[in-house]
Amino acid sequence: MSAWPVVLPVILGGIATLAIYSFLVKENPFYRFFEHLYIGIATGFGIVFGVQRFLWPEFFRPMLGYDREVFADGAYDRPWRSWYLFYLLPFAFGMLYYFIYSRKRQWLSRVVIAWSLGVSGGFALKGFFAQYMPQIIGSFKPLVAVHTVERGLLINFHDMAGHLPDDAQIVKGHIDLYRLGPSYVRLVIKDKDGKLSEVRGRVTDVNEDPSTGSSTLEVDGQERVIRSSDVVLREDLAPPSDVADAYEGHGGEHQYLAHRVLESWEQGSVPWSEWVVEGTAAAAETNTGMDLLVRENVTVSDPYRGEKWTVGKRESIGFKSCELSPETLRSWFDRPESEFGIILWRNAGVGGSFLHRFASSKYADAARRPKLVIEYRVPNEEKPKELVLQNGLSGYSGTEEYVAVSDSGPPTQPGPEFLLGASARKPGGGLSLNWWSSSGILANWIFAVTLICVMTYFLFSLEHNKPGIYQASMVGRWLMMLCFGAFFGSTIMARMALLVERMQFLIEKWLPAIFGQG
Amino acid sequence: MAGFTALLAKLDRRVIYAAVALALVFPLVLKWRLPPAEMQAARKFYDAVEALPNDDSSMVLVACDWGPSTKAENEPQTEVLIEHLLRRRVHFALISAIDQAEPFLRELPERVARRLSGENPREKWEYGKDWVNLGYRPAMGTMIQKMATAQDIRQTLGVDVRGTPLNEVPCMRNVKNIRNVKLLAEFTGLVGALDSWLQFFQTSDFRPPMAHGCTSITIPEAYIYLDSGQLVGLHEGIAGAAAHSALLSRKFKDRGPDIAIVTNTALAVAHVAIIFLIVLGNLGMVLAKRKTAAAGSTGVPPVSMGGAA
Numbered sequence: 001m002s003a004w005p006v007v008l009p010v011i012l013g014g015i016a017t018l019a020i021y022s023f024l025v026k027e028n029p030f031y032r033f034f035e036h037l038y039i040g041i042a043t044g045f046g047i048v049f050g051v052q053r054f055l056w057p058e059f060f061r062p063m064l065g066y067d068r069e070v071f072a073d074g075a076y077d078r079p080w081r082s083w084y085l086f087y088l089l090p091f092a093f094g095m096l097y098y099f100i101y102s103r104k105r106q107w108l109s110r111v112v113i114a115w116s117l118g119v120s121g122g123f124a125l126k127g128f129f130a131q132y133m134p135q136i137i138g139s140f141k142p143l144v145a146v147h148t149v150e151r152g153l154l155i156n157f158h159d160m161a162g163h164l165p166d167d168a169q170i171v172k173g174h175i176d177l178y179r180l181g182p183s184y185v186r187l188v189i190k191d192k193d194g195k196l197s198e199v200r201g202r203v204t205d206v207n208e209d210p211s212t213g214s215s216t217l218e219v220d221g222q223e224r225v226i227r228s229s230d231v232v233l234r235e236d237l238a239p240p241s242d243v244a245d246a247y248e249g250h251g252g253e254h255q256y257l258a259h260r261v262l263e264s265w266e267q268g269s270v271p272w273s274e275w276v277v278e279g280t281a282a283a284a285e286t287n288t289g290m291d292l293l294v295r296e297n298v299t300v301s302d303p304y305r306g307e308k309w310t311v312g313k314r315e316s317i318g319f320k321s322c323e324l325s326p327e328t329l330r331s332w333f334d335r336p337e338s339e340f341g342i343i344l345w346r347n348a349g350v351g352g353s354f355l356h357r358f359a360s361s362k363y364a365d366a367a368r369r370p371k372l373v374i375e376y377r378v379p380n381e382e383k384p385k386e387l388v389l390q391n392g393l394s395g396y397s398g399t400e401e402y403v404a405v406s407d408s409g410p411p412t413q414p415g416p417e418f419l420l421g422a423s424a425r426k427p428g429g430g431l432s433l434n435w436w437s438s439s440g441i442l443a444n445w446i447f448a449v450t451l452i453c454v455m456t457y458f459l460f461s462l463e464h465n466k467p468g469i470y471q472a473s474m475v476g477r478w479l480m481m482l483c484f485g486a487f488f489g490s491t492i493m494a495r496m497a498l499l500v501e502r503m504q505f506l507i508e509k510w511l512p513a514i515f516g517q518g
Numbered sequence: 519m520a521g522f523t524a525l526l527a528k529l530d531r532r533v534i535y536a537a538v539a540l541a542l543v544f545p546l547v548l549k550w551r552l553p554p555a556e557m558q559a560a561r562k563f564y565d566a567v568e569a570l571p572n573d574d575s576s577m578v579l580v581a582c583d584w585g586p587s588t589k590a591e592n593e594p595q596t597e598v599l600i601e602h603l604l605r606r607r608v609h610f611a612l613i614s615a616i617d618q619a620e621p622f623l624r625e626l627p628e629r630v631a632r633r634l635s636g637e638n639p640r641e642k643w644e645y646g647k648d649w650v651n652l653g654y655r656p657a658m659g660t661m662i663q664k665m666a667t668a669q670d671i672r673q674t675l676g677v678d679v680r681g682t683p684l685n686e687v688p689c690m691r692n693v694k695n696i697r698n699v700k701l702l703a704e705f706t707g708l709v710g711a712l713d714s715w716l717q718f719f720q721t722s723d724f725r726p727p728m729a730h731g732c733t734s735i736t737i738p739e740a741y742i743y744l745d746s747g748q749l750v751g752l753h754e755g756i757a758g759a760a761a762h763s764a765l766l767s768r769k770f771k772d773r774g775p776d777i778a779i780v781t782n783t784a785l786a787v788a789h790v791a792i793i794f795l796i797v798l799g800n801l802g803m804v805l806a807k808r809k810t811a812a813a814g815s816t817g818v819p820p821v822s823m824g825g826a827a
Binding site (some may be wrong): 024025123126128131134135137496498499500504508 | 546653654
């Protein structure tokens with residue numbers, strides 16, 4: 001007998017299910033009874049919970065003073081105050097709604113309705129911007145693979161020649177870039193309304209999302225999602241004194257290229273894609289006909305989860321090193337007028353990631369700034385010497401490093417990666433494999449064509465029989481039908497899921513309960 | 519052929535209902551499990567949960583804005599998330615703006631905790647320590663705004679569903695405000711529920727990452743939020759829950775099949791049955807048209823389409 005409280009609802013549930021589905025055979029009193037029963041139960045639920053979860057705790061309890069603490073001796077922590085009865089005011093105001101049933105005093109109900117509409121309107125206005133502005137902003141998508149340079153690191157060598165003796169024989173050299181680990185970061189974030197704010201904190205994880213370029217950062221003990229488009233450089237911000245590292249851009253999977261820059265950044269006509277040569281770094285070095293200086297591919301799915309960097313021979317703590325050949329270095333010193341620095345550039349279209357986890361010249365800790373280390377020999381000295389070129393260290397007073405944002409201007413624009421589709425161009429000039437992705441060019445074209453055609457279809461002030469208008473509206477109608485088809489398919493799926501769940505219930509619970517096996 | 523055409527034309531719709539029901543029965547009775555398709559949006563959901571910190575000051579808010587009418591899809595979605603959170607020992611709070619969700623808020627985590635304890639007898643998952651049930655909270659829009667802007671969310675909400683002050687609930691001890699909410703996971707099939715959370719669960723400078731589980735009907739609407747980055751992950755109907763479940767199974771090898779995989783298998787079979795019937799119906803229509811055309815040329819009256827499904 002003790003099983004009945006468990007079994008009875010199952011049996012009743014099965015009967016109710018069959019009763020509701022009996023409508024498929026034909027309309028019948030059995031179905032109608034259970035339909036009304038369901039509506040009745042749902043209403044009952046609403047009433048009970050309305051009283052239990054709202055009227056009692058939010059109205060009656062505080063008004064009657066039942067929310068006061070009671071001590072062991074029966075005394076209350078505070079006396080009941082007569083002003084608690086003020087709770088009756090909003091209650092009475094709400095009760096005016098019921099005058100809707102009075103012909104004579106119906107106008108009183110309109111006061112409450114007007115109030116409700118006003119509040120709802122305010123909510124709707126506030127909610128509209130919060131909900132739809134990101135949609136509207138996200139609708140502006142490029143229709144061509146925008147040719148851009150992503151955030152990288154630029155070191156200029158205009159005047160570095162003076163730091164190396166003329167007769168110095170370069171042995172070897174490398175660029176060291178401090179790799180940012182899960183340490184503190186400093187970001188300048190642009191909010192949705194364009195407000196700039198500084199955020200500091202520890203990177204805990206990276207959300208690899210090419211379509212949004214968002215990262216999850218722990219900031220002051222709190223996590224927040226930051227989109228790459230929100231990260232901006234702010235020149236006027238003083239370097240933080242308590243934060244050692246900084247952070248530029250976003251991403252997850254990394255593939256970096258270091259390039260020699262042969263044209264001035266200000267010219268804005270540098271054909272970046274032409275710099276890339278497929279092959280290993282060594283092969284690239286031998287390819288003297290190209291402008292490529294060093295090419296290092298680094299693929300790390302998530303550096304915070306233990307994967308090691310594979311670039312360079314100096315796998316020292318925190319540093320990533322790009323080896324440079326003596327000939328290349330020599331050329332920098334011999335022909336400084338034709339050198340405009342090095343850009344560390346993520347290989348566009350690879351991995352769909354936007355993260356550059358490297359320290360730059362903006363960092364408070366000079367030891368972690370990028371540096372060029374050159375080992376050289378002077379003819380009369382036995383021991384090789386080391387020249388360290390690093391902004392903020394003695395021995396290098398040249399042009400400071402920059403974080404390169406674009407090839408056409410100062411680093412004040414947001415990262416180009418936020419232009420969806422921008423990463424769709426391969427270094428070689430063609431479209432990358434993800435061009436068809438939701439953030440790719442094809443999707444953008446479909447979006448734009450659909451938008452224009454459907455708008456044309458609904459623009460009734462234009463006669464649809466005119467050439468161009470007719471075709472566009474027809475295409476719009478077809479595209480809408482395709483969308484409706486998708487909606488309809490989804491609807492079927494939802495209904496079928498309900499049926500599956502009920503069948504499951506009938507087979508796995510109801511039948512065993514009926515036959516005493518439950 | 520003429521007989522077949524006539525049969526299709528006169529086929530009673532109830533025969534089709536019965537055929538679909540029968541098609542569903544087989545995988546359920548035979549316990550047939552098809553591996554679910556990998557879904558990118560569900561993968562993102564999974565990754566978002568995987569990335570969550572499981573310290574005392576972090577909390578996932580699970581908004582179960584669903585009731586019996588969308589239980590079939592929203593329940594497996596919620597269940598798989600709860601399981602994931604419990605396995606990772608990430609604290610979570612269940613809340614709903616739908617009164618009919620109240621029984622599920624209580625039953626679901628307890629059921630999952632029992633299952634997990636069965637799998638790992640040495641480990642224990644307890645109410646209060648691992649999760650808290652905030653219960654049904656009326657006035658959705660106002661309630662969400664109150665929570666979002668609360669200096670102390672525990673004071674604003676007061677007590678849990680059992681009447682325990684939230685200050686005394688262990689997993690809420692270090693949870694103060696919206697900034698402690700590391701993920702908002704919202705499950706619903708209702709129009710407006712997702713919108714309310716999207717609109718109001720944020721402050722002027724903070725919006726927690728939000729993931730969503732929707733019914734199949736609302737998938738097209740939910741995609742736009744995924745695309746714009748307003749959602750970090752999505753369970754697309756039962757298929758999304760099954761994909762998340764499959765990822766969990768990949769990580770926890772001893773994990774048995776859950777409700778999502780089973781339902782998804784039956785759903786797949788149902789879809790195949792429906793597609794077959796659609797093809798059959800169209801075939802009947804084409805044949806009938808041909809016959810009509812032929813009859814028109816010979817003077818034979820056309821076959822009536824009355825009674826066709």
